[in-house]
Amino acid sequence: MSLLVVGTLAYDTIETPAGRVEEVLGGAATYFSVAASFFCDVRLVGVVGEDFRTEDRSLLEGRGIDLTGLLVAPGASFRWSGSYLEDLNVAETRATHLNVLEGYEPRLPEEYRDAPFVFLANAPPALQALVLDQVNKGAFVAADTMNLWIDTAREELLEILRRVDLLVCNDQEAVSISGQDNLIRAGRALLELGPRYAIVKKGEHGAMLFGKDLDYAVPAYPVPEVVDPTGAGDSFAGGVMGSLAGAGAVTGNELRRAIIRGSVVASFTVEAFSLGRLAGLTREEIDRRIETFLSYFAQP
């Protein structure tokens, strides 16, 4: 089944202990859609400026991603600049230039509206609501968010939570949203706010899934050389939602499989700057790493 993602495409300038890159392809929807494209058909809704490079469009098209919903607007593409020099687990934002994102309101092409799986990447909750208004009622919808909206648009965010099936967030966000500092309690408390499922990402410590009568945890795939953590969370979410859309079903087992696939795709993402590793990745490489990953936490 097909998967719709609405989110940002960006040019990033990033500094990590491994080095510095400028104006490289990034953005939540970019990482998400490429990660998901290994498992299902992906339709992307977002906006870029006239400076969006042909090779970057080709990269996405080469992965079979449907760009009918990608608007090219007058002006420059969204820019983000960040560093991970203090702590590889925490991005320190140095600059954000909204550019074409300013005032952008996502519009779904008519043929996208029946997508059975939908992902709302991090965005102001009001924009996420605008997308929700345009998708089919029966879709399985997942959303990401960030601390900024938890702090500044809490009510709108809570309204989104009541309307989605799955919340994907990191550990700090789970704590902030729920007010619980124990992650198990936090994850369970998220379910009280609306979604049927919640996935809490813990970076190098893996991820946890919460559902009614369903708690699940995986460690992270062991990566000894993290070059750039940017996009890891979005790639993880892309692997998760891509896997579910590919299966066409959301069951406990499919969710477990999805989280494992998401973890493995994210483990490739962090091995290079930007989409350096994801771009040339093959499904065979992913499947081989999944085998290794499963043995990493095999039961005795």
Place this chain on the structure above:
Amino acid sequence: MSLLVVGTLAYDTIETPAGRVEEVLGGAATYFSVAASFFCDVRLVGVVGEDFRTEDRSLLEGRGIDLTGLLVAPGASFRWSGSYLEDLNVAETRATHLNVLEGYEPRLPEEYRDAPFVFLANAPPALQALVLDQVNKGAFVAADTMNLWIDTAREELLEILRRVDLLVCNDQEAVSISGQDNLIRAGRALLELGPRYAIVKKGEHGAMLFGKDLDYAVPAYPVPEVVDPTGAGDSFAGGVMGSLAGAGAVTGNELRRAIIRGSVVASFTVEAFSLGRLAGLTREEIDRRIETFLSYFAQP
């Protein structure tokens, strides 16, 4: 097979968000030996003062722990006082009174020297060396340590690492000892320093095992109400070493099983102050929780 532990017994005063207790039974060897006693015969070497309470001795004896090696010395038992008000993962030490520990040098009863499994709980490396001199060459020896010795007695600690089979330490200690801030690299680097295996404890994020051609990770058993984290790491180590000693063999599968048992025993420890939960625990309760735990990270 039997398991020898050398370490501290203490009276603790502890404050956590759940409350405050004074002069309760604690100490690394106490938690370790009770946890291990569910899986094998345990022999304890340590020292207490004349104030060591009869009911506390009875608790240990009731678990079948051999106290031939427990010295009762003139003076007061070791006291530790700490709080976890800032962060449940980090104990802030408020006071340490060595009392009978001052100048104590562990002597193994003759009949303890052939113990096939040995655990050196956290202690000055010079004292751990003194114990190593007294045990059989063929024993499988594990050791714990703490940042204090990494900082102040590094050379002696490195000498210990060359003499033991398994190092059990937490994530911060693994980073400090190895100089690697990526935990995967840190764990692998520990093996270069001598031990055949290293286990890195990550508190609420579980544990990782490193060995030649053996990487393994488990999440932590999900505990929604952590009352007191004191002794979690020692209970974990007790479960691990008790399980290995009970099996009488150290293989990849037995190590995996051991880490799972250690995680589960530790999950009981943190549910109450002191040994409040461990003391009345049964093997049936442990086995039931192991079943639940295995489903928590079952593969799809």
